[in-house]
Amino acid sequence: MLKRLCWFSLALAIIALAAGREAHAQAASRVTVASVDGPIVAVVADYLDRAIKVAEQDGSSALVLELNTPGGDVNTTLRIIQRFGASRVPIIVYVAPRRGEAFSAGTLITLGGHLAAMSPETKIGAAKPISGSGENLDSDSRDKAVSALRATVRTLTRNRSAQAIDWAEKTITEAVAATEEEALKLGAIDLIATDLNDLLAKVDGRTVAVNGAEVVLHTKLAEIRPVDLTLGESLLLILVSPNVAAILLFIAINGLLIEWQAPGVGVGGIIGAIAFILFLYAAGTLPVNLTGLVFVGLAAVLFIFDLTSTQHGVLTAGGIASFVIGALILFEPSYIPVSFGLVAGMGLTMGGLFAFGFRKAYQARRLKPATGTQSLIGRVALARTDLTPDGHVFVEGERWEAISESGPVSAGEKIVITAVDGLRLRVKKIQRIEITD
Numbered sequence: 001m002l003k004r005l006c007w008f009s010l011a012l013a014i015i016a017l018a019a020g021r022e023a024h025a026q027a028a029s030r031v032t033v034a035s036v037d038g039p040i041v042a043v044v045a046d047y048l049d050r051a052i053k054v055a056e057q058d059g060s061s062a063l064v065l066e067l068n069t070p071g072g073d074v075n076t077t078l079r080i081i082q083r084f085g086a087s088r089v090p091i092i093v094y095v096a097p098r099r100g101e102a103f104s105a106g107t108l109i110t111l112g113g114h115l116a117a118m119s120p121e122t123k124i125g126a127a128k129p130i131s132g133s134g135e136n137l138d139s140d141s142r143d144k145a146v147s148a149l150r151a152t153v154r155t156l157t158r159n160r161s162a163q164a165i166d167w168a169e170k171t172i173t174e175a176v177a178a179t180e181e182e183a184l185k186l187g188a189i190d191l192i193a194t195d196l197n198d199l200l201a202k203v204d205g206r207t208v209a210v211n212g213a214e215v216v217l218h219t220k221l222a223e224i225r226p227v228d229l230t231l232g233e234s235l236l237l238i239l240v241s242p243n244v245a246a247i248l249l250f251i252a253i254n255g256l257l258i259e260w261q262a263p264g265v266g267v268g269g270i271i272g273a274i275a276f277i278l279f280l281y282a283a284g285t286l287p288v289n290l291t292g293l294v295f296v297g298l299a300a301v302l303f304i305f306d307l308t309s310t311q312h313g314v315l316t317a318g319g320i321a322s323f324v325i326g327a328l329i330l331f332e333p334s335y336i337p338v339s340f341g342l343v344a345g346m347g348l349t350m351g352g353l354f355a356f357g358f359r360k361a362y363q364a365r366r367l368k369p370a371t372g373t374q375s376l377i378g379r380v381a382l383a384r385t386d387l388t389p390d391g392h393v394f395v396e397g398e399r400w401e402a403i404s405e406s407g408p409v410s411a412g413e414k415i416v417i418t419a420v421d422g423l424r425l426r427v428k429k430i431q432r433i434e435i436t437d
Contacts, residue, residue, distance in 0.1 A: 040105040044080070044237075051063060051227040065113065069101070076105070092117060094196070110124060118184070125171040236281075240286060242331040249296065298322045302322060324346075380430070386410055
């Protein structure tokens with residue numbers, strides 16, 4: 001009996017030791033977490049490349065990509081998928097948060113991970129390609145793009161069900177979409193998780209193929225290490241927002257118009273040029289609608305003509321209307337629509353700036369010159385000699401040659417200056433009004 005008890009105690013100790021080692025191994029493991037919330041653009045690919053390198057260097061058990069995107073650039077998406085394929089750590093794409101989405105490019109990225117998961121009330125799909133100008137592709141280009149993307153999604157879903165492969169192709173050809181439950185039922189994703197901790201608990205112990213090798217995930221008690229965006233990456237992501245791009249365009253147009261109206265100051269030109277360069281970066285990343293670009297160009301032309309015209313109002317109104325229409329459709333269709341309130345506010349601001357500028361210009365035209373010889377016109381002078389009609393007058397502390405336009409003037413009489421001819425003044429007598437009974 002004693003011997004059996006000893007053997008039983010030894011077995012318990014071995015089991016406890018093994019469990020402790022397993023728990024220690026789980027606790028010592030790490031999971032790197034990257035987050036993408038917005039369109040898929042070039043800076044996102046750079047960010048994910050850096051996150052994968054961090055996960056590889058830290059020896060992480062996996063990299064979790066929390067994804068919420070309306071879509072993005074196809075070339076950038078393919079670059080991200082290729083980087084996933086070269087990763088030495090398993091990549092889990094998790095569509096989150098609740099009510100988030102992985103549309104268009106996000107669909108391919110989700111399917112490109114080693115495991116795919118979605119949060120409750122999320123959506124995935126609608127990956128039909130469009131042109132870089134935001135419009136539907138022509139027949140030949142569309143057929144080539146669709147064929148290439150269909151081949152891509154077939155490759156990404158080759159280990160999934162036939163239903164998942166068929167659905168993935170239809171996201172390209174018919175822009176179909178699915179909820180998280182529908183995607184799980186089709187086999188397009190591997191699981192549904194309420195949050196990150198739930199995800200790590202559910203994928204723990206699963207086996208995935210990474211570069212041809214079978215890897216068992218140890219994530220349940222893993223240390224979570226987030227990889228945040230750098231300041232530069234954050235600024236670039238801000239720039240590629242359609243609303244920010246519209247603001248940059250507004251600043252560029254007004255800055256350059258200010259420089260046109262008041263050359264030599266430089267501030268308006270410098271600010272306008274910088275804003276325009278930043279806008280070009282954003283426009284090179286976002287889908288630009290050519291019709292919207294034409295409207296914005298027309299607005300700039302109308303503003304320039306208005307600045308050189310003597311009749312203001314019609315051209316300004318036309319320019320503002322053209323700018324508002326162009327800004328609203330400049331990035332349409334886009335992943336994030338331009339705010340109508342923002343564009344309307346910019347239109348009103350532009351109208352106010354032009355009204356203020358025209359008012360100041362009108363007031364300036366009505367003012368008499370304050371410096372130079374032209375400022376003498378209308379001034380009262382004193383005849384120093386008889387003007388018959390030539391002579392000399394005294395004005396503003398100086399002696400001037402003058403010629404009378406209203407007959408002889410006696411020395412000491414006050415006269416008014418009517419014109420300046422070089423260094424000679426033209427004057428005439430001041431009319432006196434006499435009141436008689």
